Amino acid sequence: MTSTLRLPDPGPLLDWFAGAARDLPWRTVDPLTGRRDPYRVWISEIMLQQTRAAAVIPYYERFLERYPDLDSLAAAPEDEVLKLWEGLGYYSRARNLLAAARRVAALPADARPRTAASLRGLPGIGPYTAGAIASLSYDEAAPAVDGNVLRVLCRLLDQDWQRGDSAARRHAETLLAAWYAAYPAASPGRLNEALIELGARLCLPRRPFCGDCPFAAACAARRSGRAPGLPLPPARRPRPLELMAPLFLLHGGALLCLRRPPAGLLGGLWQVPFVDGLLHPGRRAAIEAALEPHCADARFIWQPLGSHRHVFSHLEWELGAESLTISGSSASPDPAVLTASLEAFLSTQSPPPDTALWLTAAERHELAFPAALHGFLARL
DNA sequence: CATTCGTGGTC
DNA sequence: TGACCAAGAAT
Numbered sequence: 001m002t003s004t005l006r007l008p009d010p011g012p013l014l015d016w017f018a019g020a021a022r023d024l025p026w027r028t029v030d031p032l033t034g035r036r037d038p039y040r041v042w043i044s045e046i047m048l049q050q051t052r053a054a055a056v057i058p059y060y061e062r063f064l065e066r067y068p069d070l071d072s073l074a075a076a077p078e079d080e081v082l083k084l085w086e087g088l089g090y091y092s093r094a095r096n097l098l099a100a101a102r103r104v105a106a107l108p109a110d111a112r113p114r115t116a117a118s119l120r121g122l123p124g125i126g127p128y129t130a131g132a133i134a135s136l137s138y139d140e141a142a143p144a145v146d147g148n149v150l151r152v153l154c155r156l157l158d159q160d161w162q163r164g165d166s167a168a169r170r171h172a173e174t175l176l177a178a179w180y181a182a183y184p185a186a187s188p189g190r191l192n193e194a195l196i197e198l199g200a201r202l203c204l205p206r207r208p209f210c211g212d213c214p215f216a217a218a219c220a221a222r223r224s225g226r227a228p229g230l231p232l233p234p235a236r237r238p239r240p241l242e243l244m245a246p247l248f249l250l251h252g253g254a255l256l257c258l259r260r261p262p263a264g265l266l267g268g269l270w271q272v273p274f275v276d277g278l279l280h281p282g283r284r285a286a287i288e289a290a291l292e293p294h295c296a297d298a299r300f301i302w303q304p305l306g307s308h309r310h311v312f313s314h315l316e317w318e319l320g321a322e323s324l325t326i327s328g329s330s331a332s333p334d335p336a337v338l339t340a341s342l343e344a345f346l347s348t349q350s351p352p353p354d355t356a357l358w359l360t361a362a363e364r365h366e367l368a369f370p371a372a373l374h375g376f377l378a379r380l
Numbered sequence: 381c382a383t384t385c386g387t388g389g390t391c
Numbered sequence: 392t393g394a395c396c397a398a399g400a401a402t
Contacts, residue, residue, distance in 0.1 A: 050386085051397065051398080089385085089386025090400090126400045126401080129400080148397090166381075196398055199398085200397090236382095266386080312384090314383070371386075
């Protein structure tokens with residue numbers, strides 16, 4: 001009967017949090033107002049989605065240095081924001097964040113969203129992030145159920161919840177709303193952040209430190225011994241995909257690069273061409289045949305660059321690469337002509353690229369490439 | 381509701 | 392060393 005579940009007195013949790021809270025850069029409080037900058041909370045909550053605090057901190061510092069406030073972010077070009085996001089993953093977060101910043105910046109100051117319900121409509125702000133910004137910035141009594149909070153509540157109540165299950169998340173939100181109402185003297189923002197901190201510091205996924213936990217006496221899963229296995233893991237397996245990357249390289253060092261479509265996997269990022277399966281001799285010959293008529297006295301030198309595995313949450317790339325150095329003895333090949341001669345090849349790319357350009361190392365350095373390619377690009 | 385979205389740390 | 396998983400959202 002989950003309808004009769006109650007959360008315990010938050011006193012021990014708040015006492016523990018007062019002494020154990022980490023000094024994180026997005027927790028800085030304005031000494032005059034005693035409040036946090038909602039913009040800084042917003043940026044941190046977007047970066048922290050499915051990302052550990054330790055990984056976020058350097059990105060957060062650089063981002064806030066470049067874009068200290070809403071207007072500076074709203075004025076930024078998307079390529080620049082993606083470059084700052086390079087390596088952090090889930091790049092739709094960066095695109096949505098920029099779109100939301102532009103939308104909010106266009107509003108009069110007194111019309112900007114300050115409640116969880118109004119924040120929820122912005123791109124990139126879902127139920128958790130809306131509640132987190134509203135509670136941490138404005139102390140609204142809004143639930144903010146992330147993976148930490150779900151895990152803590154799941155164990156406190158010894159429930160068979162599955163990680164990422166939306167029904168369990170809504171259930172947790174209902175319990176939290178009753179919790180805030182039952183303890184009106186406690187700050188909802190403080191309660192939310194203390195729960196998150198408990199999940200991140202003690203109530204860890206596979207090895208909870210129950211001996212140090214302020215909720216140990218109240219925890220049902222600790223009594224039952226099921227805490228380490230809760231919440232239940234979701235069943236999902238990455239789908240394997242073998243890819244080969246021919247790295248078209250001109251004598252001067254320019255590399256043929258493609259910009260991926262603006263949405264979807266690695267949306268808006270740059271890459272080199274991919275072919276499904278192996279880059280066998282027949283395919284190498286076909287590529288040379290397409291190039292040859294347009295390069296006087298051209299020489300083609302293939303060089304294998306090895307391979308490595310890159311695992312996404314739903315996809316597993318087995319990615320190999322070979323460089324193809326193109327050099328002409330008389331005149332250097334015209335990059336535009338080469339691109340045109342490769343059009344039939346490039347049209348087979350999946351997904352079809354937005355743009356194909358020959359980029360020098362310095363130019364590539366200004367653009368965002370997925371981490372899966374960093375190793376190969378570094379070898380050129 | 382299920383799937384699609386990255387990357388790096390941890391054990 | 393490979394499986395697990397993190398301050399979730401969009402579709």
